[in-house]
Amino acid sequence: MTAPTLEVHLSDAQMTEALRWDARAGLxxxxxxxxxxxxxxxxxxxxxxxxxxxPEYYPTRTERELLRANAADIASSSGAEILVELGSGSSEKTRLLLNALTEHGTLEQYVPQDVSATALQGAADQISADFPSLRVHGVVSDFTDTLHNLPSGGRRMIAFLGGTLGNLIPAERKEFLDSVYAVLEPGEQLLLGVGLVIExxxxxxxxxxxxxxxxxxxxxxxxxxxxxxxxxxxxxxxxxxxxxxxxxxxxxxxxxxxxxxxxxxxxxxxxxxxxxxxxxxxxxxxKFRIDGIEHELAASGFGTQKIWTDTDDRFALVLAQR
Known part of the structure; x- marks a missing residue:
């Protein structure tokens, strides 16, 4: 097992300065x-x-079940050599993708990104222990402005799960998707988890x-x-x-x-x-409609490859390609 590496682009002092700016602007x-x-x-x-x-919070369990049911299909549709996860946290749901991509035989490296160095180190250590054949390269950064720091050197799939895209207003979403498009090479992919409009x-x-x-x-x-x-x-x-x-x-x-x-x-x-x-x-x-998220992706240059939804149409996994 190779020990995980941690690349830090966001210090605690920088985090505090960002909070200072946001607090003054917002309040x-x-x-x-x-x-x-x-x-x-x-x-x-x-x-x-x-x-x-x-019991009321359906998004996490719905996305988890979607990943469980479709991880093998995602792996075969992707063939990713590097899985990058933005806002990885504990990386729990990602294990379903890691298992599928490892079994598919293509995955060589996992790149979790998060703002918390402590949480990221813990998750990276655990993933390294559980997937000893993988190189694990953690990146401590804010995904909104440091995408250019993500490692390359193999066919990448960037995963942005949990419905987090929905936390951005439309102009911020466009800026984010444009930024992801800019750092990917032709043929590389983005896997989005998005909540859908429901009652x-x-x-x-x-x-x-x-x-x-x-x-x-x-x-x-x-x-x-x-x-x-x-x-x-x-x-x-x-x-x-x-x-x-x-x-x-x-x-x-x-x-x-x-x-x-x-x-x-x-x-x-x-x-x-x-x-x-x-x-x-x-x-x-x-929350999104399927044609709406496809339109937003297309506006940033992505083509939609596959979409998976649950039986109640509450959540979607969207695989897009540059």
Missing amino acids: TASPKWLPPKWFYDARGSELFEQITEL PDVLVPAYDDKQGVTAEFNRNVLSVLNDRLDADFVPERFRHVALWDSDNEWIEMRLEAESDMTVHIRDLDLTVEFARHEQLRTEISA
């Missing part, structure tokens, strides 16, 4: 907003793992569970600001809100101030006023 905007990537400190990641096991009475509870885990997860972003930027938010004074926007076909998660309040962010020397019932947007989760 001085009208309406206020924060990017969803700041949910995921250690506590946020733990809460999200709990969310994926909730709101199934969709909304996935983001507003009865147990209140998603509410705690949502409020955790305020704890991140408290911890990293010396802010004095009282998270319990904000109510979790999940709304379906039928015009944009996305879920919005927001935090609503339950009373007038003044918040100080000492690291930014910034004072932020909240009026009672004022809302702070913390995430969008866009």
